[in-house]
Amino acid sequence: MNAAAATPAQPEAEAAPYLALLGQMMRIRAFEEQARRLFASGQVPGLLHLCSGQEAMAVGVCSALRPTDVIASNHRGHGHCLAKGADPARLMAEILGCASGYGLGRGGSMHVFDPANGNIGTNGIVGGGIPLAAGAALSAQRRGTDGVAAGFFGDGALNQGLLFEVLNMAAIWRLPVLFVCENNGYGEFTAIETVTAGKSMIARGQVFDIPAEHVDGMDVLAVRAAAERAVARARAGEGPSFIVGTTYRYGGHHAGDAQDYKDKVEAEAWQKKDPIPRLARHLIERGLASAAHIDALGKEVEAAIEEAVKAAKAAAPPTASDLVRHLYA
Numbered sequence: 160m161n162a163a164a165a166t167p168a169q170p171e172a173e174a175a176p177y178l179a180l181l182g183q184m185m186r187i188r189a190f191e192e193q194a195r196r197l198f199a200s201g202q203v204p205g206l207l208h209l210c211s212g213q214e215a216m217a218v219g220v221c222s223a224l225r226p227t228d229v230i231a232s233n234h235r236g237h238g239h240c241l242a243k244g245a246d247p248a249r250l251m252a253e254i255l256g257c258a259s260g261y262g263l264g265r266g267g268s269m270h271v272f273d274p275a276n277g278n279i280g281t282n283g284i285v286g287g288g289i290p291l292a293a294g295a296a297l298s299a300q301r302r303g304t305d306g307v308a309a310g311f312f313g314d315g316a317l318n319q320g321l322l323f324e325v326l327n328m329a330a331i332w333r334l335p336v337l338f339v340c341e342n343n344g345y346g347e348f349t350a351i352e353t354v355t356a357g358k359s360m361i362a363r364g365q366v367f368d369i370p371a372e373h374v375d376g377m378d379v380l381a382v383r384a385a386a387e388r389a390v391a392r393a394r395a396g397e398g399p400s401f402i403v404g405t406t407y408r409y410g411g412h413h414a415g416d417a418q419d420y421k422d423k424v425e426a427e428a429w430q431k432k433d434p435i436p437r438l439a440r441h442l443i444e445r446g447l448a449s450a451a452h453i454d455a456l457g458k459e460v461e462a463a464i465e466e467a468v469k470a471a472k473a474a475a476p477p478t479a480s481d482l483v484r485h486l487y488a
């Protein structure tokens with residue numbers, strides 16, 4: 160069958176939520192590609208940790224949250240920010256150090272705060288988002304709202320003592336929080352199996368009687384379904400959940416990392432599981448969208464990100480007098 164010519168057999172309304180997920184993942188991919196190029200051409204001050212390959216985790220989880228729910232991110236956080244509603248022009252401006260960025264260009268990639276969209280920040284402390292999310296959940300619980308928080312962290316945080324303290328507290332207080340581990344196989348340049356004991360990662364949640372599940376982190380629908388189960392429990396007062404998604408970062412630990420520690424065969428195998436074409440195939444097979452429609456969506460998203468980058472680059476750089484603003488005297 161010529162997929163491009165296939166007519167969607169279902170009404171647009173049925174396709175819309177899937178296309179929204181696909182568009183969000185494409186948006187993050189396009190943003191990260193632009194960020195990578197800007198870094199390679201020396202326009203980004205500081206380090207960049209890109210999340211290409213991991214889009215299904217950010218999009219799957221954030222799509223199960225309300226705008227008023229909260230996320231806490233980590234150092235690999237552009238996808239989390241965008242999936243929770245960040246404006247790509249402001250995000251890129253922050254990365255480029257411009258005053259129109261989320262932190263007036265002072266924080267960069269690892270200090271992006273977007274409270275209007277419920278994002279209490281990316282941060283450079285491994286596991287740092289774990290207690291921040293629990294704190295936001297405690298706040299929602301104390302204020303009597305049905306708000307939920309999600310904390311994203313990498314597999315490198317599975318061995319942080321902080322995780323165990325927070326899991327215990329969240330379980331005891333039945334906090335409405337999702338602990339979301341993105342297991343991309345590496346912490347910096349070290350393979351997870353060489354540093355992480357225990358056959359089951361979700362056992363780290365189960366030992367506190369926290370409902371925990373492994374999920375295919377390259378399948379946005381599976382991630383979303385797991386997040387929806389966890390959010391429903393949290394809103395119902397049933398406390399925290401622990402989700403471990405298996406995923407892969409296509410790039411290095413940071414932009415510019417030569418990735419000598421990675422096996423080419425392994426990297427190629429993960430590319431075959433790419434969450435974007437995977438959802439696209441699913442939509443075409445179900446007759447929810449044609450290949451031509453998906454192609455057009457990809458182009459539209461890329462053009463929008465290019466515009467956002469242009470706007471970010473056109474923003475004024477900080478002035479010398481900005482240096483002493485927003486400081487304690």
Ligand SMILES: Cc1ncc(C[n+]2csc(CCOP(=O)(O)OP(=O)(O)O)c2C)c(N)n1
Binds near residue numbers: 314
């Ligand atoms: C508490 C702490 N220890 C060490 C570091 C240095 N560091 C930065 S990123 C990183 C690896 C993080 O790996 P992971 O949590 O799996 O996230 P990924 O980079 O794979 O997304 C380390 C050890 C840090 N930033 N914070």
